[in-house]
Amino acid sequence: MLDKNIIYEVLTAAVSKGADFAEIFLDDTVAGSINYVDNQVETTQSGRDFGIGIRVIKGLNCVYVYTNSIVKEDLIKTALKAADAMKSGKRDMTFDLCRTGVRKRSLIEILPESIEKKEKLGYMKEAYRAAKEYDECIKQASVTYLDKTQNILIANTEGLLKQDRRVYSRFVISVVAEHNGEMQTGFTGPGAHKGFEFIRDLDVKELAVNAAETAKKMAFAGYCTAGTYPVVIDNGFGGVIFHESCGHSLEATSVAKGNSVFCNKLGQKIASECVTAIDDGTIPNAWGTLNIDDEGTPTRKNILIKNGVLKSYLIDNLNGKKMNMASTGSGRRQNYRFAPTSRMNNTYIANGTSKKDDLIAATDFGIYAKNMGGGSVNPGTGEFNFAICEGYMIRNGKVCEPVRGATLIGKGSEILTNIDMVADNMTMAQGMCGSVSGSIPTNVGQPAIRVSKITVGGR
Amino acid sequence: MNGSMKELMDKIFAEGKKCGFSDMEIFVSEGDSFEVKIYEQEIDSYKVADSKGMGFRGVMNGKMGYSYTEKIADDSIALLLSGARQNAELSDSKEQDVIFGGSKEYKAVRSYYPKLDDVTVAEKIEFAKKMERTAKAFDRRIKSCPYCLFGSNTGSGRIYNTKGLDLGSKSNSMFCYVEALAQDGDDFSDGLAICDENDYEKFDPDKLAKEAAVKALSYLGTKPIKTGQYKAIIENIAVSDILAAVSSCFSARTVQKGMSFLKGRLGTEVASMCVTLVDDPFKDGQGGTASFDGEGVATMYKEVISKGILKTYLHNSKSAKIDGVLSTGNASRSYKSNISIAPTNLYITPGTRSLDELEKAMGDGIVISEVAALHSGFDAISGDFSLPAKGHVVKNGNKAEYFRQITISGNFFNMIKDITEVGCDLSFGTNGSIGSPSLLISNISVAGE
Numbered sequence: 001m002l003d004k005n006i007i008y009e010v011l012t013a014a015v016s017k018g019a020d021f022a023e024i025f026l027d028d029t030v031a032g033s034i035n036y037v038d039n040q041v042e043t044t045q046s047g048r049d050f051g052i053g054i055r056v057i058k059g060l061n062c063v064y065v066y067t068n069s070i071v072k073e074d075l076i077k078t079a080l081k082a083a084d085a086m087k088s089g090k091r092d093m094t095f096d097l098c099r100t101g102v103r104k105r106s107l108i109e110i111l112p113e114s115i116e117k118k119e120k121l122g123y124m125k126e127a128y129r130a131a132k133e134y135d136e137c138i139k140q141a142s143v144t145y146l147d148k149t150q151n152i153l154i155a156n157t158e159g160l161l162k163q164d165r166r167v168y169s170r171f172v173i174s175v176v177a178e179h180n181g182e183m184q185t186g187f188t189g190p191g192a193h194k195g196f197e198f199i200r201d202l203d204v205k206e207l208a209v210n211a212a213e214t215a216k217k218m219a220f221a222g223y224c225t226a227g228t229y230p231v232v233i234d235n236g237f238g239g240v241i242f243h244e245s246c247g248h249s250l251e252a253t254s255v256a257k258g259n260s261v262f263c264n265k266l267g268q269k270i271a272s273e274c275v276t277a278i279d280d281g282t283i284p285n286a287w288g289t290l291n292i293d294d295e296g297t298p299t300r301k302n303i304l305i306k307n308g309v310l311k312s313y314l315i316d317n318l319n320g321k322k323m324n325m326a327s328t329g330s331g332r333r334q335n336y337r338f339a340p341t342s343r344m345n346n347t348y349i350a351n352g353t354s355k356k357d358d359l360i361a362a363t364d365f366g367i368y369a370k371n372m373g374g375g376s377v378n379p380g381t382g383e384f385n386f387a388i389c390e391g392y393m394i395r396n397g398k399v400c401e402p403v404r405g406a407t408l409i410g411k412g413s414e415i416l417t418n419i420d421m422v423a424d425n426m427t428m429a430q431g432m433c434g435s436v437s438g439s440i441p442t443n444v445g446q447p448a449i450r451v452s453k454i455t456v457g458g459r
Numbered sequence: 460m461n462g463s464m465k466e467l468m469d470k471i472f473a474e475g476k477k478c479g480f481s482d483m484e485i486f487v488s489e490g491d492s493f494e495v496k497i498y499e500q501e502i503d504s505y506k507v508a509d510s511k512g513m514g515f516r517g518v519m520n521g522k523m524g525y526s527y528t529e530k531i532a533d534d535s536i537a538l539l540l541s542g543a544r545q546n547a548e549l550s551d552s553k554e555q556d557v558i559f560g561g562s563k564e565y566k567a568v569r570s571y572y573p574k575l576d577d578v579t580v581a582e583k584i585e586f587a588k589k590m591e592r593t594a595k596a597f598d599r600r601i602k603s604c605p606y607c608l609f610g611s612n613t614g615s616g617r618i619y620n621t622k623g624l625d626l627g628s629k630s631n632s633m634f635c636y637v638e639a640l641a642q643d644g645d646d647f648s649d650g651l652a653i654c655d656e657n658d659y660e661k662f663d664p665d666k667l668a669k670e671a672a673v674k675a676l677s678y679l680g681t682k683p684i685k686t687g688q689y690k691a692i693i694e695n696i697a698v699s700d701i702l703a704a705v706s707s708c709f710s711a712r713t714v715q716k717g718m719s720f721l722k723g724r725l726g727t728e729v730a731s732m733c734v735t736l737v738d739d740p741f742k743d744g745q746g747g748t749a750s751f752d753g754e755g756v757a758t759m760y761k762e763v764i765s766k767g768i769l770k771t772y773l774h775n776s777k778s779a780k781i782d783g784v785l786s787t788g789n790a791s792r793s794y795k796s797n798i799s800i801a802p803t804n805l806y807i808t809p810g811t812r813s814l815d816e817l818e819k820a821m822g823d824g825i826v827i828s829e830v831a832a833l834h835s836g837f838d839a840i841s842g843d844f845s846l847p848a849k850g851h852v853v854k855n856g857n858k859a860e861y862f863r864q865i866t867i868s869g870n871f872f873n874m875i876k877d878i879t880e881v882g883c884d885l886s887f888g889t890n891g892s893i894g895s896p897s898l899l900i901s902n903i904s905v906a907g908e
Contacts, residue, residue, distance in 0.1 A: 028530075032542075038716045040552040043797035046542030047527035048535065051510070063505040068512075068529045078509075085505050085580075117549050140717045176718060176840055183720065183841045226686045226868065226906030257498060259605040259640060261647065339504060374835035380605050380640045381647040383864065385847040387835040407836040407845035407866050455683070457836075457845035457866025457906040 001153045001163065002026055002052075004097055006072050011157050014056050014079040015093045019086045021057040022079070023156040025294065027336035030113055030149045036124040037142040044117065051336035056082040060322050064339040099161045102292050105299070106285040108167045110196040112147035120145050120199070127173055127204040134212035137177045137219055141208070144172040145199070146191075150335075154296040162296045168287070168441060169198040170430070173208050177215035184221075184404060186214030187373075187389065191287045191430040191441065198285075214371060214390045221402035224391060224458035230366035231408065232359045232394065232450050237372045237429035239444035241451075242277055242349050244375040244384040245412035250304055250312075251330075252319030252342040253436060254379035261382040261413050262310060270310045271416035274352050277305040279314060281329055281345035287430040288345040288442040295331035295340050302328045304347075305416075316342040334438025341437045348445030352422025356448040359421045361397040367406070367456060368392040368399050374431065382412040388456075407457040415451060423448035464531075468619055471515065471536055478540050480517035482558040484620035486753075487513050487531075488794050493580070494610035497587040499603075514794030515539045516556070519547040523556045527795050556798050557776050560622040562757035565750040569743040570630035572657045575611065578633065583609040586635065586664050593668035594639045600679065601672050605649070606638040624755045630748070632891070633659065637667055641675035648681075648863070650674025655891060657744040678849060681861045683907035690824030691867075691903040692817050692882075697830045697848075698895035699888025702805065704833040705842060705871050706893060709738075709763055710789075710800040711778035720842050720872050721769060729769045730875040733810065736764040738773060740788065740803035746891030747803035753792030758803055761787060775800050806894035810881035817882050817899050819856035825905070826850045826858075827867060842871035865907040877901045 007024055014022035029049040035042045052075060053066040065082045067074055124143040131141035148168045155161045170191030176183050188211045192198045233241055246262075254260035262270060271277075281299025283289050290299050295317050303311050315323065316331030319342055332343035360368060368391065375386025388406045392399045428445030468485050475483045489511045496503040514527045517540075524547025528535040587609040595601050613631040618624060634655040641648045652670035654662050693701075713719040721729065730736075740749050740758035752758055754776055762770050774782070775790035775798055791801035818826065830846040837844045845868040852859040880899040887894035 034549065041550050042552070042712075042716075043525075043799070044546040044549050045525050045527070045795070045797060046538075046546060047795060048530055048538060050528070050530035061502050061505075063502075063507075065507045066510070067508070068510055068531065070530070070532075081507055085507065117545050121549060142716075142718075183718075184843075185838060185840055223868075226866070226904060228908070254605070257603065257605065259603055337508065337510070339506070376832055376835065378649060380638075380649050383847070385832040385836065385866075387832070387845065404843070407832060407847065407868075409847045409864060409866055411864075455864065455866065455906055457847075457868045459868050459904040 001028060001151065002070065006075065007155045008097055010054065010075045010079045011155065012093065013076045014054055014082050015091055015157055017083040017087045018091045019056045019058040019083065021157055023055045023154065025053040025336055026153040027051055028151045029335065032112065032147050034117060034120060034124060034145045035142065036121065036128055038140065041121070049335060053336040053339070054079050054082050055339050056086050057318060058086050062318060062339060066336050093157055095157050095159045097155055097161045098159050102162055102164045103298065105282050105289055105291050106193045108195045111149060111167065112169055112196050113149060115196045123199055123204050127208040130205040130208035131173065131175045131212045134209055135216050137179055137216055138175060138212050139178045139183070140176040142174045146170040160296045162292055164291050166193065166290065167195050169194055169196060171199055171202060171204065173211045175208070175211040175215045177219035179219040182219065184215055184218035186211035186218065189430060192285050193287060193289045194285045217402045218390060218404045221404040224367065224403035224406040224456060226456065226458040228453055228455050230363050230450060230452050231369055231454050231456065232363060232366065232448060233369045233372065234448045235425045235446055236427045237444060238369065239348050239428065239446040240372050240375050240386050240431065241415065242446060243344065243347055243444045244377040244386055245410065245415045246277065247344050247347050248377045248435070249379040249382060249412055250314055252313055252315040252323060255313050256319040256322040259380045265310050268310055269308045270413065271305050271308040272419045273308040274422045275305055275308050275416060275419050276350040277348070278303055278350055279344055279347045283346050286346045286428065286443050290345065293329045293331045294333045295327065297327045297329045297331060299329040299345060314342045314344060316340055332437060332440050334440055338437040343435060343437060343440055344433060344442050346428060346443035346445070348426060348428055349422065349447065349449060351424045351426045351447050354421045354423045356423040356425055359423055359448055359450040360394055360399060362421065363394045363450065364396060366394045368394050377412065384412055385409045409455050409457065415454065418452045419449050420452045421450040467531070471539065472621055474536055475517055475540055478544060480519050482621050483515070483517040484558050484618065485513060485515055486616070486618050486792060486794050487511070488614060488616045490612060490614040492610065492612045494608060495584050495587055496606065496608045497591050498607065500588055500591065502584065512794035515543055517543050517547070518558060519544060521555065522547045522550040524550065525797050554777050554781050558620050558622055559624065559755045559776065561624045561755060565757050566741060568741055568748050568750045570628065570748045572631060572744065575631050575633050575657065575659060576613065578659050586662065589664040590635065590637045590668045593665050594637060594672045597669060597672040598676055600641045600643055600676060601639050602642040603640050604637055605640055606636060609635045618755045626751050626755055628749060635662065635667065637671045639671040639675040641679045643679050646680055648675050648678040653889065677861045678863050681863050683865045684825065684852065684862045684905060686907050687905060688902055689905055690821055691900050692814070692821060692824065692826045693898050693900060694814065694826060694828045695884050695886040695895055695897045696888050697827055698898055699886065699893050700830060700833055701844070701871065702895055703888055703890050703893040704837040705839055706802055706805060707839050709773050709802065711772035711774045711782060712800050714772050715778060715781055718840050720840070724769050727769060728767050729872065730764050730767045731878040732767045733881050734764055734767055734875055734878055735762055735808045736805065737762050737808055738789070738802050738805050742804045745804040745887060749803060752788045753790035753798055756786050756788045756790060758788035773800050773802060802893065804892050806885060807881060807896060809883045809885040809896040811883050812880065814882055814884055814897050817880060817897060818853045818858065820880065821853055821899055822856055824853050826853060830867070844869060844871060865905050868904045868906065874900060
């Protein structure tokens, strides 16, 4: 991808004015997409994202520069730009770049770019038809296919030199149902760190029907009444509650600066005893899995909370330096345009011992959130929110009529202690997580959980 | 744009002809950006970038195919052409995008401010440091500034095609952002202030820092209000954010696909009489200011909603052809995207009274100052929303207690019918191209305590 001697020269230039550390991140990505809607191909794109980011660190300060050029002179000029910005004397650093292998966590069978787009479109049309034929209230469906092969090279002045390839496939279905002039949407978007075999193994018809079913139910549903309720949040994308209410606040990005509600809480009880939470970057072929993070550190399985007690933060190298702690293999970035920082991979609440039915049976009056949408959090204040896509009222321990249009809000520290039951049906779901180092693929997950009290927006 | 770029583009066209493309177009964008973040008076991060991207599109057998590359070099030509060819083969829609030869006239716009480029890096760093210092010194409860940054961008774009079109544009911007975090015991609260003026003289670090600190402190120790229905004023920035989330509804393609609430509502009353919504590409120095759109069509000023009546959708060439009308100059494009539709500068035109005067007019009610979760709590197709919000209570026309941790819920299209007055304080939101004054609304649903 880039000659070792050029890498050496660029890194040497980057530290030449006094920095302690420099790193190169080369990113060469081939991406393709198709969007099929209204019985036709709406958009289709193929392209190559290419660039080189150079990071220079002195003490705890960081300078980041990037360019799309691969010409040696441009790279050295860019590296000197970073060196100048850091400027604190002169430095001659010698190091040996030692190329090391990467342990592969995910087997890739079929590179997406080796498959004709016509075959990809075939699956999309199948899903589109299944959604449209589900019911006459289904007015529109949009099917999107996405693939990406990211080839990266990471090298730094500590002698690290690693190359890796990440392959992603995703299939997204969005279905619109209409009833009495009001439109509601159903959504599903499975993805994996896999090649085209992932799409071939999907039951796209079933996925489309499930999304159509949600859309129809919500189109016929009434609005949730605003208030504070116990809420049973089902498995899979329900895990977005942990991701938002707690996960982001455990990232060293916030913790290292003391701007998280979970600072200085290691070893302390921050959640109810039934909560054990894990971030695992090593699950084979999972959407948020990486062989190595974007600093070249192998990913790990990190236990964040065990039986309610805080065990670990998510840490990258630079923030680790500030915190006097080692990296947890969590340094991530969207692409060469971003300096890496601590982020989540595949984050989930582990299975408990209750059954999902017990959670519902234990609730006299509350809400059952079957499908969740996205959310967000302010790590500093711990205030988070996330949306229910498919919800139902619970009355006398039974799931009753569907309700729509509700956002749940709360404070992370309070929600964690209000989780009073955890079921045993853990699954994961895929999302794109946006933060300071860009938008990255992450899995969220959990078994069904019950939160004893949460504010539900409604009418 | 230098000579070697033109050489490369002509080479792509020559190779493309050989591959069987009839008409072709290249869209190149280049940008320089700078951003510094300060934390505890140190440079926490410092980012400098120069970036380029090239989008290609070409017509083969009457169908349009797209591709792009960020590696702008001879060895990318084959990938560009083969990608576009495969995508053209896939295209099956009756109406195709077109490559445009040019409009008769293009109105000059102001989107580049040379003086902004004179602000030095040292000044930018000192500015950000001063914001942090002032915010922290403002009150002992201001614990830190998690985000304190100063940034600037310069960008240029060029459309070059085989129909003889060669159009260029240049723009720049400068922005700063400060977040103050206040703490009192176990209670945390934050406040933000942003500035993105086109004149450095208007950047005032002390004013911004105080604004962020006051906001953070105002909400410290506050509680939710009671669940119920309220008369409300939604402040300008919050309305801008909501309007941005719903803006795809005005796209004619969204309407044609049946994915907009506005389908079939042209010429009908969709908002209160006091609402006029314009798409204005000629407003100086806003994010959407441009003399031509993504297809090279001259942009135009239009009223989208005039005194409550929906007058037009936003069109590009393809959607216009489907509806049998003319393009409204709203084709949107980046080098990575297909042609789509987007507003230029979309805003509700201001009324005459200030926020204070609106509060007096409201008497009893609430003011919603900030909303969040627009990516998840807002359904752009139905207009339904359920959003976390912050604000304060108004009693007898006077500002009373602040509140937070509530959600407001409703439907955007019902809400704009309930507007009883539009304020005079037009402001553009965080995206820089969608704006609104504060709005007085007869009824909004709140989930709180």
